[in-house]
Amino acid sequence: MKSLFARIMLASTVLMLALMLALGVFLEQSHRLGRDKVQQSLHRELSAHMAHINPMLSRGVTSDSALKEAFHDFMLLGPSFEIYTLSQSGQVLAFDAAPGKVVTPQVDLSPIQRFLRGDALPITGTDPRSEKLQKIFSVSELKDPGGQLTGYLYVIIGGEIYDSWHALLTNDIQSRGLGAGMLLAIGFVMALFLLLAKVLSAPLKRLSRDLDQLRQAGQGQATLPGHYGGGAEIDSLATNINALLGTLSAQHQKLASQQAARQQFLLHLSHDLKTPLTSLLGYLETYLITAEKQRDIGWLEAGMRSGEKLKSQLGELLELAALENGQIRVNSRLTPLKPILDELEQCFAPKARQKQIRLNIAKPGELQLHTDPQLLGRVLSNLLDNALRYTPRGGEISISIQSGEQITLSVRDTGPGMGAEQQAAWQTPADGELPQLGVGLSIVRQLTGLLGMKLMPISRPRAGCEFRIELPV
Structure with a gap:
C-alpha cells in the first residue's frame, strides 16, 4: 500500500462501496415509502x-x-x-x-x-x-x-406474516442486488484507476525521467525543463524541485569559492610561517657550524626575534580559528579609553623608534565607552602592528579621536595602502573570502563585528591607509 496508485484504488473502492450502500439505503427507503403510501391509500x-x-x-x-x-x-x-x-x-x-x-x-x-x-x-x-x-x-x-x-x-x-415473507423476498433481492452492485463498483473503480493511472503517470514519468537525466548530468544542468501538466500539484512539485536545485547549486558554488579562498589563504599562511622559521633555523645553523670563538650572540638574538614572530603568527591563527568557531565572548562594560591607548603607546613606541617611524596617539581625556576593553585593545593592536609592518622608515602612524554624537577612532599610516586583491576581498561578506585579507585584518574585521562597531578602510595608493572605527557610545 505504499504505492500512490494502490492508495488511490483502495480509496476509490471504499468510496464507491460507501456510495453504493448509501444509494441502496436511499432507494430502499424511497421504495418502502412509496409502497406504504400506495397500500394505505388503497x-x-x-x-x-x-x-x-x-x-x-x-x-x-x-x-x-x-x-x-x-x-x-x-x-x-x-x-x-x-x-x-x-x-x-x-x-x-x-x-x-x-x-x-x-x-x-x-x-x-x-x-x-x-x-x-x-x-x-x-x-x-x-x-x-x-x-x-x-x-x-x-x-x-x-x-x-x-x-x-x-x-x-x-x-x-x-401484518406479521406479511413482514416475514416480505423480508425473505427482500433479502433474496438485496443479495442479488448487492452482488451486482459490488461487481459494478469494482468495474467502475478499475476504470477510474486506469484513467487516473493514464492521467497521472504520464507527467510523473516525465518528471522522473528528467530527474534521472539531471542526476546523470551532474552540475551541467541545474533545473528541470518546462511544464509537466497533470494538475497543479505536479507543477508545484517541479517548481519546488527547481527552487531546491537552485539553492543547492548556489551553495555548491559558494562552497567551491570558499574552498578556493581557503586554499589561497593556506598558501599565504605557509609562506608567512615559513619565512620566520627559515630565518630561525638559518641563524641557529650558522651559530652551530661557526667556530666557538667566532660565534656572534647577535645571531641568537635574531633567531629569538624570528621565533617570537613565528609564535605571534601562530597565536593570530589560533585566535582567528576561535573567532570563526564562536569561542570568543564579549564582556562589555563601561570602559575609559585612556588606559587602552596608553598601553598601546608603551607597547609600540619602542618598535616605532627602532624603525624611525613617528607614532602619534591622541589623548582621549576622560572619554568612556561601553565595550570590551580587551577585545578593543586587540583590534587597535592589530591595526598598529599592521601599520608598522608596511610603513617605511621615516613614515608616520597616528591614532586620532573624533567625539560627538558618534565616537570615531582612526588609525592612519603613510605606507603603500591596500592592494587591489585586499580591497576586493574587503567588499565580500564577512563569511566569504575573508582569509585573503590576511590573518591580522581578518581578526580585526571579525572582532569589530563582534563588538558592534563599524570598520571602514580608506586606502590611498602609495599615500597610506586609514581605518576608521565607529564606536557605540
Missing part, C-alpha cells in the same frame, strides 16, 4: 367497510368474544391484515391472535387522529405485536346507535 376505507358490514361493530360494540369470530371471517381477506378494536383511550380490547402475541396493549391515538382528519399519507401507527415497529393502518370510529363514540376499529396493513 385500503384507506377498509376499516370503515368492515365496521359497516358487521352488525356488532356497526352498533359500536368494541369488546365481545363474538368479535373474534368476526375477526376470523375478516382474515379471509388475507394474512396481511391484523384487526383490533380499541377503546376511546387507545387500549386494545379485542383481537384475533394467539395469546402473548399482543405485546403493546396501548395504541398511540395521535396517528389515528391524523388519519381521520385526512392528513397526507403514509401515516404509521403503533403495531400492537411489536414494541418498536410503526406500521401503516386503516382506522374508523365505532359509535353506538345514539352516535356516541365507543372506540375504534384498527386494522394493521401488512
Whole structure:
C-alpha cells in the first residue's frame, strides 16, 4: 500500500462501496415509502367497510368474544391484515391472535387522529405485536346507535406474516442486488484507476525521467525543463524541485569559492610561517657550524626575534580559528579609553623608534565607552602592528579621536595602502573570502563585528591607509 496508485484504488473502492450502500439505503427507503403510501391509500376505507358490514361493530360494540369470530371471517381477506378494536383511550380490547402475541396493549391515538382528519399519507401507527415497529393502518370510529363514540376499529396493513415473507423476498433481492452492485463498483473503480493511472503517470514519468537525466548530468544542468501538466500539484512539485536545485547549486558554488579562498589563504599562511622559521633555523645553523670563538650572540638574538614572530603568527591563527568557531565572548562594560591607548603607546613606541617611524596617539581625556576593553585593545593592536609592518622608515602612524554624537577612532599610516586583491576581498561578506585579507585584518574585521562597531578602510595608493572605527557610545 505504499504505492500512490494502490492508495488511490483502495480509496476509490471504499468510496464507491460507501456510495453504493448509501444509494441502496436511499432507494430502499424511497421504495418502502412509496409502497406504504400506495397500500394505505388503497385500503384507506377498509376499516370503515368492515365496521359497516358487521352488525356488532356497526352498533359500536368494541369488546365481545363474538368479535373474534368476526375477526376470523375478516382474515379471509388475507394474512396481511391484523384487526383490533380499541377503546376511546387507545387500549386494545379485542383481537384475533394467539395469546402473548399482543405485546403493546396501548395504541398511540395521535396517528389515528391524523388519519381521520385526512392528513397526507403514509401515516404509521403503533403495531400492537411489536414494541418498536410503526406500521401503516386503516382506522374508523365505532359509535353506538345514539352516535356516541365507543372506540375504534384498527386494522394493521401488512401484518406479521406479511413482514416475514416480505423480508425473505427482500433479502433474496438485496443479495442479488448487492452482488451486482459490488461487481459494478469494482468495474467502475478499475476504470477510474486506469484513467487516473493514464492521467497521472504520464507527467510523473516525465518528471522522473528528467530527474534521472539531471542526476546523470551532474552540475551541467541545474533545473528541470518546462511544464509537466497533470494538475497543479505536479507543477508545484517541479517548481519546488527547481527552487531546491537552485539553492543547492548556489551553495555548491559558494562552497567551491570558499574552498578556493581557503586554499589561497593556506598558501599565504605557509609562506608567512615559513619565512620566520627559515630565518630561525638559518641563524641557529650558522651559530652551530661557526667556530666557538667566532660565534656572534647577535645571531641568537635574531633567531629569538624570528621565533617570537613565528609564535605571534601562530597565536593570530589560533585566535582567528576561535573567532570563526564562536569561542570568543564579549564582556562589555563601561570602559575609559585612556588606559587602552596608553598601553598601546608603551607597547609600540619602542618598535616605532627602532624603525624611525613617528607614532602619534591622541589623548582621549576622560572619554568612556561601553565595550570590551580587551577585545578593543586587540583590534587597535592589530591595526598598529599592521601599520608598522608596511610603513617605511621615516613614515608616520597616528591614532586620532573624533567625539560627538558618534565616537570615531582612526588609525592612519603613510605606507603603500591596500592592494587591489585586499580591497576586493574587503567588499565580500564577512563569511566569504575573508582569509585573503590576511590573518591580522581578518581578526580585526571579525572582532569589530563582534563588538558592534563599524570598520571602514580608506586606502590611498602609495599615500597610506586609514581605518576608521565607529564606536557605540
